[in-house]
Amino acid sequence: MLLTQRKLAAQKNIALVAHDHRKASLVNWCNANKNLLCHHHLYGTGTTGNLLQRETGLAVQTLLSGPMGGDQQLGSMIAQGEIDSLIFFWDPLNAVPHDPDVKALLRLATVWNIPVATNESSADLIISNPLFNQTMEIAVPDYDRYLKDRIEQ
Ligand SMILES: O=C(CO)COP(=O)(O)O
Numbered sequence: 671m672l673l674t675q676r677k678l679a680a681q682k683n684i685a686l687v688a689h690d691h692r693k694a695s696l697v698n699w700c701n702a703n704k705n706l707l708c709h710h711h712l713y714g715t716g717t718t719g720n721l722l723q724r725e726t727g728l729a730v731q732t733l734l735s736g737p738m739g740g741d742q743q744l745g746s747m748i749a750q751g752e753i754d755s756l757i758f759f760w761d762p763l764n765a766v767p768h769d770p771d772v773k774a775l776l777r778l779a780t781v782w783n784i785p786v787a788t789n790e791s792s793a794d795l796i797i798s799n800p801l802f803n804q805t806m807e808i809a810v811p812d813y814d815r816y817l818k819d820r821i822e823q
Pocket of ligand 1: 736
């Protein structure tokens with residue numbers, strides 16, 4: 671796959687998601703990092719986003735609840751370059767009914783090469799990196815080229 675560069679603005683679009691048993695951890699992490707997170711645009715799946723607003727006071731644009739399509743909405747936003755980083759405290763110890771959607775979200779985050787954290791320590795590394803508050807470039811699939819190659823076969 672040929673790659674191109676995508677510029678992430680200093681003020682980033684950050685998706686915040688947690689499964690039920692991990693929600694308290696994400697709330698704690700967001701409270702601990704409120705002073706940094708408040709400079710960015712925050713998005714969350716329905717329950718997570720509403721909880722975060724209530725428990726941290728941060729402004730979070732909420733999507734549908736995960737099992738009702740929220741993971742898919744975020745995946746779509748990632749594919750369209752509308753999300754710059756995904757903080758997703760998923761639950762490795764309990765099954766969820768929408769596991770295919772969870773996989774799809776993580777897959778698209780990987781395809782489009784956005785920084786992803788799935789636990790506190792990786793989220794700490796992301797948020798403590800100076801690039802979190804600066805413009806940065808990431809390599810992403812060159813979609814125009816991909817499509818051109820496919821239709822010219
Ligand atoms: O299920 C989720 C992620 O897979 C999160 O959804 P909620 O934030 O609505 O709980």
